[in-house]
Amino acid sequence: MNIYDFTLDELEKYLIENGFKKYNATQIIEWIYEHKVYDFNNMTNLSKKLISFCVENLQIKDLNIVKVEKSPLANKYLLELNDHNKIECVLMNHDYGYSLCVSSQVGCNMGCSFCESGRLKKVRDLTLGELVGQVICVSKYENIRIDSIVVMGIGEPFDNFNNIKRFISVVTNNKMINIGQRHLTISTCGLVPKIYEFADMETGVNLAISLHAPNNEIRDRIMKVNHAYKIEEVMKALDYYISKTNRRVTIEYIMLAGINDSDECAYELSKLINGKLMYVNLIPYNETSNFNMKRSNDFKIKSFYDILKSNNINVTIRKEMGGNLSAACGQLRASEEGSGKC
Ligand code: SF4
Numbered sequence: 001m002n003i004y005d006f007t008l009d010e011l012e013k014y015l016i017e018n019g020f021k022k023y024n025a026t027q028i029i030e031w032i033y034e035h036k037v038y039d040f041n042n043m044t045n046l047s048k049k050l051i052s053f054c055v056e057n058l059q060i061k062d063l064n065i066v067k068v069e070k071s072p073l074a075n076k077y078l079l080e081l082n083d084h085n086k087i088e089c090v091l092m093n094h095d096y097g098y099s100l101c102v103s104s105q106v107g108c109n110m111g112c113s114f115c116e117s118g119r120l121k122k123v124r125d126l127t128l129g130e131l132v133g134q135v136i137c138v139s140k141y142e143n144i145r146i147d148s149i150v151v152m153g154i155g156e157p158f159d160n161f162n163n164i165k166r167f168i169s170v171v172t173n174n175k176m177i178n179i180g181q182r183h184l185t186i187s188t189c190g191l192v193p194k195i196y197e198f199a200d201m202e203t204g205v206n207l208a209i210s211l212h213a214p215n216n217e218i219r220d221r222i223m224k225v226n227h228a229y230k231i232e233e234v235m236k237a238l239d240y241y242i243s244k245t246n247r248r249v250t251i252e253y254i255m256l257a258g259i260n261d262s263d264e265c266a267y268e269l270s271k272l273i274n275g276k277l278m279y280v281n282l283i284p285y286n287e288t289s290n291f292n293m294k295r296s297n298d299f300k301i302k303s304f305y306d307i308l309k310s311n312n313i314n315v316t317i318r319k320e321m322g323g324n325l326s327a328a329c330g331q332l333r334a335s336e337e338g339s340g341k342c
Pocket of ligand 1: 108109110111112115116117118153154155156189210
């Protein structure tokens, strides 16, 4: 088994079950995550018996980086999994540090009509080791510390909820990846029951919602998930999340020409979220040859932004980091075989 497939609790339990002590798990984890020692034989404070047990039963195995595309603001990594499926992650170099956008599934079943990722149906969920592996292999390859993580890559994270919960535990554990809860963001297209479950975890982890429309009529057209969970239900779940966590929710809104970018849409969106602890991230759409949808022009985006502002909505226009890499929203797709990003 790969060591990255364990949370600390799980490794403790595993070692105890095999006749070792609870603290042995912390020793091993510290060697790997803190001291960057990736060979059990070099973990000098472990007993001989424990070293041979680890060598026989555990691996410290990285994901295989197949391809890297670099640009000044973002790098894209194509990674190969053990079963030869491929995923991607994107490293963004912000003025506040390095942020890694990780994938949660191979493919995605949510079928959002503007999204490259949804063109490849879900093959399977990523394991914990594959979620963690994205962070480990990019940190190692670039020799950097990653400062924040967004789970917004290929797949719907809440459709892989159990592993995302375990990933949160590994990322935020100060003996493991050690990134504060407030520097971790999970993005969902709106799986309402999971929003409630996530809220009940009462973590400080951020939540982002891919809303992309101010009403059900438009959302039904561009996001299949809206057939299952209407906007009113999503907003109710978000109210619950805010009441439990007092954390601000990010509303992601891709600007699609002639679809969701009218002044009326801006007024409707303002009304929908007015007075709520939310802020809107307007995302210029990255056109691809696979869809007919067009990006709203800059004038429309500015006008939409101004209307939200004038209605006292917190709003930003997302800086484009990876457009020239096909690494931006909905475009993260491996040309070799096809995979993508929210
Ligand atoms: S936008 Fe996100 S949820 Fe929708 S199809 Fe793409 S990856 Fe899946």
